[in-house]
Amino acid sequence: MGGTPSRLDELASPAGKWLGLSAAAPERHTAAVVADRFDRITWRDTYEQSAGLRDLAEELNERHDHTTDLLTDVFLAAYKIRPRLRERAEMDPSRLVNHQVITSLEESPEFAELRRETAGDPYAAAMAVLAHAAALRRMLERSRYAQELAEQAKEARQDTEDAATAVSEALQQAAAEATRGDETDETDEPGTVPTPAADAVHQAIKAAEAAGTAARQAAQDAAQALTAAVPGIRVAARNAAAKAAEAARGEAALMRAWGVGPGELERMPFDQRARLAERLRTGRLAQWAELIGRFRQMADGERARKVENTVGELVGVTLGNDLSRVIPSELANLGLPELRAVFAARYAAGELMLYDSQGEQTTGQGAVIACVDTSHSMYEAGPGGVTREAWAKACALALLDQARHAGRDFVGILFAAADKIQVFRFPADQPAGTAQVLDFAETFLGGGTSYQRPLTVARELLAEEFDDAARGRGDIVMLTDDECDVTEEWMRGWNDAKHLLGFRVFGVAIGAPRAAEAGSVLEALCDNLRCIEDLSDVHAAADLFRVI
Numbered sequence: 001m002g003g004t005p006s007r008l009d010e011l012a013s014p015a016g017k018w019l020g021l022s023a024a025a026p027e028r029h030t031a032a033v034v035a036d037r038f039d040r041i042t043w044r045d046t047y048e049q050s051a052g053l054r055d056l057a058e059e060l061n062e063r064h065d066h067t068t069d070l071l072t073d074v075f076l077a078a079y080k081i082r083p084r085l086r087e088r089a090e091m092d093p094s095r096l097v098n099h100q101v102i103t104s105l106e107e108s109p110e111f112a113e114l115r116r117e118t119a120g121d122p123y124a125a126a127m128a129v130l131a132h133a134a135a136l137r138r139m140l141e142r143s144r145y146a147q148e149l150a151e152q153a154k155e156a157r158q159d160t161e162d163a164a165t166a167v168s169e170a171l172q173q174a175a176a177e178a179t180r181g182d183e184t185d186e187t188d189e190p191g192t193v194p195t196p197a198a199d200a201v202h203q204a205i206k207a208a209e210a211a212g213t214a215a216r217q218a219a220q221d222a223a224q225a226l227t228a229a230v231p232g233i234r235v236a237a238r239n240a241a242a243k244a245a246e247a248a249r250g251e252a253a254l255m256r257a258w259g260v261g262p263g264e265l266e267r268m269p270f271d272q273r274a275r276l277a278e279r280l281r282t283g284r285l286a287q288w289a290e291l292i293g294r295f296r297q298m299a300d301g302e303r304a305r306k307v308e309n310t311v312g313e314l315v316g317v318t319l320g321n322d323l324s325r326v327i328p329s330e331l332a333n334l335g336l337p338e339l340r341a342v343f344a345a346r347y348a349a350g351e352l353m354l355y356d357s358q359g360e361q362t363t364g365q366g367a368v369i370a371c372v373d374t375s376h377s378m379y380e381a382g383p384g385g386v387t388r389e390a391w392a393k394a395c396a397l398a399l400l401d402q403a404r405h406a407g408r409d410f411v412g413i414l415f416a417a418a419d420k421i422q423v424f425r426f427p428a429d430q431p432a433g434t435a436q437v438l439d440f441a442e443t444f445l446g447g448g449t450s451y452q453r454p455l456t457v458a459r460e461l462l463a464e465e466f467d468d469a470a471r472g473r474g475d476i477v478m479l480t481d482d483e484c485d486v487t488e489e490w491m492r493g494w495n496d497a498k499h500l501l502g503f504r505v506f507g508v509a510i511g512a513p514r515a516a517e518a519g520s521v522l523e524a525l526c527d528n529l530r531c532i533e534d535l536s537d538v539h540a541a542a543d544l545f546r547v548i
Helices: 008-023 037-049 051-063 067-079 093-107 109-118 122-131 133-142 144-184 195-257 262-267 270-281 283-308 328-335 337-349 388-405 434-442 452-469 488-501 521-525
Strands: 313-320 352-358 368-373 410-415 421-426 475-480 504-510 528-532
Touching: 008 144, 008 195, 037 051, 037 067, 037 122, 037 270, 051 067, 051 122, 051 133, 067 093, 067 109, 067 122, 067 133, 093 109, 093 133, 093 144, 093 195, 109 122, 109 195, 122 133, 122 195, 122 270, 133 144, 133 195, 144 195, 195 270, 195 283, 270 283, 270 434, 283 388, 283 434, 337 352, 368 388, 368 452, 388 410, 388 421, 388 434, 388 475, 388 504, 410 452, 421 434, 421 452, 452 475, 452 488, 475 521, 504 521
Parallel strands: 368 410, 368 475, 475 504, 504 528
Antiparallel strands: 313 352, 410 421
């Protein structure tokens, strides 16, 4: 510089690297997790539905920058089946802390366990984000200095890009001056740039060199600060992912225990599902989940056993036309054309040789009705803290499942004193609404105990079913911990109804051996009666699920 004209090609050579930076600066991303349009729509819809996510974003944004982007990344990392993280070099410098947080989560085995519960489920992924809230606060605080330096590095990089643009503009101006000089013959040599324009190019290059040096130093400082924060971020990420996975598994187990299937959850609006989860996590329902789960597992096993095995004990061979019990040698006759007519004739006459059995009765066809005592004494707890009410209602809910598997109506009758009764009907041809199931489980009437009122209601329901649908052979299960009398007149009407409608009555005396003694009222009412004293044992009622 300083008064001597320069050729344009002499200026272009040192300016070349800045021209490239100005023209082809790589795209820098603000999202660490690669997402398509549908992923972004899912996040947006979930964010709009979740007050918890919005509140968390507002809280974090008051203290830290770019935290909504971080929450988006955590959500997508949990939601996508195989999330792909961008390379560090692709990231906007201001989002490198976010990238490191997501990298630490993705590298932890605990987060992989979490994703088994959250992949493809927007609600579960949102709950995972909220479960990470405390850890995200700690990680952002620990990396605050690194974030500040990252912001400075971003500014320095922007200064460099601006300086590169200034070099490009100065060189373009110099080229225009040289062209004008060539056209007017103002210069002796073609391509000569006037001194002021050449000086402007040199000054722009010098400024760009200084900005580049500052940007490299800022990036190095930011990287060192982030490296120092990495161990703490990794520990916090692993601990948070482990707790979130445990919470997700716990909620999934609660839903399963209460019979809420994945399909129903997917169709359920976000707010409704959140309220349901809160309802199941709190109060008595949460305490009963494990017991209900064991009851349902036991009942599933008994159903499978009933299907796999011949009902009752084999005691010999008899004659009849029940093809399910035909002995193998009789079936072999079907393989011989000349004996098929004989087989058909013997079938029509009821003279086929069959396995004979004795033991459990065949299942009913009418409604299954569970009469559950909710008098004050049902609050009493047995070994392990299981209350009589919990055992009775867990058994009743398993009977609800049993009825639905058999295509039978189910009715839950909660009773206490004669003036306290509540009826919950679950028709076989309609879905069992989760809210109604929970209302049945949560309702407790309190007071004394009356047998006549609930059993009268049960009898009337079976009579109504018989009249309307010609279905008899219903089953009533009486779950109580108390003794009480019935009148002789009522007892005569009860026995007449049993004979007419063909229903069976199963009695379960819960923690009350005297109620199940010989000569008791409960014994007179029931075809099958047992006493349950160990409330932690669900298998004491297993045979009910083989015959109901």
